[in-house]
Amino acid sequence: MTIDEQLEAAQRPAANASPALPRTERTDPPAYLNRHLTRRRGQTASPTDEPGDSAGDQAGDDATPLYLRRFRERDHHSDPVTYDGDVVGSSRAWAEVTRTKEIVPERRDQLASVDCDIYLVRHGETQGYSSESGLTPLGSWQAHRRGQELARRVTDGMALELVCAPTNRARQTAEHLRRGLLDNLRLFGRDASISETHDDLNFRNFEVATPEGPRDVTSAFRVYHREMEKYERVGLGERPGWLVDVDRFWGIQQGGGDPITHWLTMPMLHFEPPVSCVRRFWRGIAALRENTAAKQIVVATHSGPIRAFATAAMGYDPGEPFNTEFVRVRLVAGGTTALVLYRNRVQEVVIPDLDALPPNSDPRFQEER
Numbered sequence: 001m002t003i004d005e006q007l008e009a010a011q012r013p014a015a016n017a018s019p020a021l022p023r024t025e026r027t028d029p030p031a032y033l034n035r036h037l038t039r040r041r042g043q044t045a046s047p048t049d050e051p052g053d054s055a056g057d058q059a060g061d062d063a064t065p066l067y068l069r070r071f072r073e074r075d076h077h078s079d080p081v082t083y084d085g086d087v088v089g090s091s092r093a094w095a096e097v098t099r100t101k102e103i104v105p106e107r108r109d110q111l112a113s114v115d116c117d118i119y120l121v122r123h124g125e126t127q128g129y130s131s132e133s134g135l136t137p138l139g140s141w142q143a144h145r146r147g148q149e150l151a152r153r154v155t156d157g158m159a160l161e162l163v164c165a166p167t168n169r170a171r172q173t174a175e176h177l178r179r180g181l182l183d184n185l186r187l188f189g190r191d192a193s194i195s196e197t198h199d200d201l202n203f204r205n206f207e208v209a210t211p212e213g214p215r216d217v218t219s220a221f222r223v224y225h226r227e228m229e230k231y232e233r234v235g236l237g238e239r240p241g242w243l244v245d246v247d248r249f250w251g252i253q254q255g256g257g258d259p260i261t262h263w264l265t266m267p268m269l270h271f272e273p274p275v276s277c278v279r280r281f282w283r284g285i286a287a288l289r290e291n292t293a294a295k296q297i298v299v300a301t302h303s304g305p306i307r308a309f310a311t312a313a314m315g316y317d318p319g320e321p322f323n324t325e326f327v328r329v330r331l332v333a334g335g336t337t338a339l340v341l342y343r344n345r346v347q348e349v350v351i352p353d354l355d356a357l358p359p360n361s362d363p364r365f366q367e368e369r
Contacts, residue, residue, distance in 0.1 A: 115333040116289055117153075118297045120203075120281070120306050121146060121326040123173040129218045129253070132168045135176070139323060143173045143300075146324040147180020150298065154185060159193040161294035163284075165301040166199040167216060173324070174300040195294070202284025205302040206263065206272045209242055209364045214272070217304070220246055242270035260304050260320060264311065272365040274308035281309050283354055289331060313340035313349050 124139030135143065154160060160181065164174035174197040181194055208220040215223060224246040231239055239247075245268040252259040264274050288297050303321050310327050311317045321327070321342075330339040331351070340347045360366060 113333045114330045114339070115335075116295055116297065116331040118285055118288070118299065118329040118331070119150065119326045120299050120301055120309065120329065121173065121177065121324055122303045122306055122321045123167075123169040123300055123323065124176070125323050126169045129221070132219060134168045135172045139169070140172065140176050142324045143176035144180040144183075146326075147177035147182075148184045149180075150177070150296075151181045151184035151188065151190075154181070154190060154192045154296065156191050158296060159195075159292075159294040161195045161288065161292050161297045162197045163200045163203065163288065163297065163299045164197055165203045165205060165299075166201060167205065167218075167302070170300045170302065171197065171199070174298070177298055177300060193294075197300075200284055200288075200299070202280045202287065203299050203301040203305070204280075206274070206277050206304050206308075207365060208246055208272070209270045211240075211242075214364055217246075217249070217271075221250060224250070245270045258320065260307055261317070263304060264308060264317060273362075274304075274311070276360055276362070276365050277305040277308045278312045279352075279354060279357070279360070281305060282352055285329060285331070286351075286354070289335075310340065310342045313347050314342065314345060315347075318342055318345065 124135045124142040126139060127133035127136055162174050162178055164170040178194060178197060185192055185194070205216045205218070207214040208217055210220050210223050212223060224243065227243055228239075228247070231237075231243075249259050249262065249268070249271070252262050262268075263271060267273075284299075306321055306327055307317070307319075310321075328341040330341065332338060336351060338349055338351050340349055
C-alpha cells in the first residue's frame, strides 16, 4: 500500500464507528507529511540525476533517502575541497590534518631511555613520633610487602642499592624492604644483586634548630618537652622562638591536624625550609647515580621531605604519602631531565644544577656534599 492509499484509508471513517461520539482526531496529515507529499508531486527529473534519482524512479520500492539525493546533486555541482593538494576525506589528507604529538606518538626507538630508577619510600607505621622508636608489627609487614612488590621490577643480572635516612624507623623499613626483595627474588628464581642497607644524610628528615644544634623534628620533641617543663614549672618568662615554633608544630599534630601542610605553607624561622630538603634530595640522588652502578635504588626516608620533593616537581601539593608509599624518580639518560611519578601523575622535570644555585643562606642546615 502506498503512502497516498494509507492516507486515504486513515481519512475514511470506520464502518462500525458510532455517529453519536464526536471525533477529536485530526483528519489532515501532519505538516511534515504534507510537505513530503507536496515535494513528491511537484518533483521533476533533473538532467544531472543518476538513474533511480528521478521522481518516477523514486516511486515504488526505491528507498534512496532524500538527504542522499540532495548530497549527490550538490556533489555534481561543486569542486572537492583539498588540503595541500589532497582531497579532504582521503586517508592522506586526514593524516596530515590530524598529525600532532598527542595523536601520533613517537616511535619506541625514538623514546628516551631511562638510566636509573629511584624509589623514595616512606617508612612503615611507627610506634610514635616523640622519640626514635621503631616500627610496629604492622609497619614491619608493610615494608616487607612493599619489598615483595618491588621485586617484580627486578630482572636477572640487575643490581639494586638500598639506602635509608639515619633514623630507627627508616633503617628498620629498609631492612624489611630488603627481606621482602630477597624473598620474592628467590620465589621468582631471579639472580640479582641486593646491597646491604646504609645511611645517607642527604635523605634525612627535616630538622629544627635547637640550642643543642639541628635535630630531627622527632628528636627535637624530647628537647622541647624538657624545656617546656622548665618554663611551666619555674616560670622563666618569655619562651624562645624555636620553642614557640616546635610547640605550634606539635600542637597541630596532637589536635588531629596536618603539621606537614603547616611546614610547607607557613614560614617557621627555626625549621629547615622545604626547599632545603628538596636540594638535599637532589644532591643525594646525584651522588647515588655517580657512585653506584645500580639501575634501581630504594631509599627509605620520611614523609615530609618526600612531600616537599613531589610538590616541587608537580607544582602543587599532591598530599601526604601513606606508609611505604613511594615517589618514583626515573633519571633519563643524558643527565639533564627526570620523570617524577606519584599517584598516577607523571611530570618531566629538569635536574637542577646544584653547584650553580646560591649556597644555603642558613648555616644551621648544611647540605652533605
